[in-house]
Amino acid sequence: MAVAELGHAYTTTDFSNSRFLTYVSSSTRLSYHRRLSYRNLPRTPTTAIRCSVTSDKIQAPVGIDSKQKPDCFGVFCLTYDLSDLKAEDQTKSWKKMINVAVSGAAGMISNHLLFKLASGEVFGPDQPIALKLLGSERSFGALEGVAMELEDSLYPLLREVSIGIDPYEVFEDAEWALLIGAKPRGPGMERADLLDINGQIYAEQGKALNAVASRNVKVMVVGNPCNTNALICMKNAPNIPAKNFHALTRLDENRAKCQLALKAGVFYDKVSNVTIWGNHSTTQVPDFLNAKIHGIPVPEVITDRKWLEEDFTKMVQTRGGVLIKKWGRSSAASTAVSIVDAIRSLVTPTPEGDWFSTGVYTNGNPYGIAEDIVFSMPCRSKGDGDYELVKDVIFDDYLRKRIKKSEDELQAEKKCVAHLTGEGIAVCDLPEDTMLPGEM
Template identity: 40%
Template sequence: MIARGIMLGPDQPVILHLLDIEQKIDDLNLLRMELLGSAFPLLKLVATIDNVEACKDVNIAIMIAGYSRKDGLDTKDLMSKNVSIYKDVASVLEQHAAADCKVLVVTNPANTNALILKDFAPSIPEKNITCLTRLDHNIALSLIAQKVKVPVSDVKNVIIWGNHDAKQYPDINHATVTIKNEEKPVKECISDDHWLKTEFITNVQQRGAAFNRSQKAKKCALSCASAACDHIHDWVYGTPKGKWVSMGVYSDGSYGIPKDIIYSFPVKCEKGKWSIVQGLTIDALTREKMDVAAKDLKEEISMAKSCLD
């Protein structure tokens, strides 16, 4: 998708830096052959196992490295291995990436990995370090579209609060569906309130997990890659008027969320910068779930930091 111009537009040449570890060099070469063999007109390619070469002068860093549950690790071991990866890459990005490098962390625990990266790359502006919740955002849009039986492009402004994991809260209080050129609140279009409060929420929260559990372990590679492209595209080129998206960003204290965590908010983007959508009314249930997500992230960060000691 990057090589085809989906992320940065059909006329924007891209130099794709692919980084993998030495043990995966055969996979990396296969991918390199595949990309070259596709004769993508926009693409130049750097495929390397050297962190410095990979990070040199990059304008956009998409972090998909990391161990996953399927590697058979418990939560603490998984955290420990991933945190050390993000710490290492942070220092290389700090030294070698372009000064205005935009960072998107995809691998779970994405919010915490991004926070560790921020801590170890202090010269990268904190506004430039984000994590992916667009996948959850897209899944929420898609589930509503299927329920109301409209094209997904007619649904907008769901919010993913919190983290890119099961403790997130998908909020549809401000979401709308366009039916016959009229924007209506989702709550007016879906009479099945029970579905909205139960199945919808668990489906969004658990979708990634469901893929992970599947025998094929494809780990939602397509929808995840697509969401990463959407995240970067909108960050760079802006969100359409009247529409917001969800991004995990460094909290500025908006909506009473603690300032020192990376948390998913509704954001609008313009000229390469995001800003949190302000002034939304938060009902009691959402408030409670937002705070649960923040508390969960705080605990995750404590665990991550203990892994670094």
């Protein structure tokens, strides 16, 4: 038995010093270092981090190259080699650890999301996880705070947490990159300015993913304007499959389902096949034509066509603004839930007959939507992280017309960021403000 074996050693060794750690490292892998990966940043004193291990306390196990690892944090610098544990340990049946990188990790959406990732709610109860948290120089203290709260949460599946401000280090070997970080729109700032400012961030992060992430990394872009940010990120990461890049429209889908449920007077679990088409902006199209309630097409259940064509879309889109008014802050919790839903839709098989929405690259799409943009469309997954576009959807003139408007907008946005996608000189002509209310 593992405990008894270790117990024998314990009786003859002083476990408060480095020998204990060297001993344990014979059956476990320890990454001991708390290296500074962020450059030119004044170091906060290590003594203030109560739960961290400093290298003077413990010795490096032989055979681990500390240069190959990003900044581990505190207790997460003590990581077991899960494959090397005794058979009775529950971790024996666990899958191979996955690396999940999160940008904007010190923000409010992440403050909800990270704990969901660590709990097993997203990737399942047998999937150990390493979280790689990207913050900014300004937010570094908050990033440490989040890491401390993750330590104190004692999640068994959470085996590594590393923090940093350099995407080239934080994204290393990432199998998922959840890109939440973005600059909020300042006063008087146009959507074009925002496209440029955040586009630069996403161009850099795309380059970093291209350089250091897993070759099959799945990228979920949440920071706004998310469709074009995802396009920029993708264009800067030519070695990663284009279809791996997603722009989050799942919160819109969830809100649309709720509104349809309310109008029809059914519980929301009876609403299916809801597509959000297009851009995550006010040109987005919540599709009631293909949506179903109790398996029946929505237009047969909700016969109020005026409500469907006018009020429905408005209700989905103004939800965030209403919430800010009520609640005084943006919808961080439900956004995090929708990111969980979006990931789970890719790692679990889609229920028979249903689909989900996600903003993906349009090349090869069967709907006649312009190529070379990131557009939210209906998808199905076998649960392998990949997806395919749904073929059996119908269109009418109303739906076609509205999809076209969102398509036009995304093509205009693409022209605004040509300098960031390597496609020449940017020409920006965005007549309307299409930011969703309550979003930054």
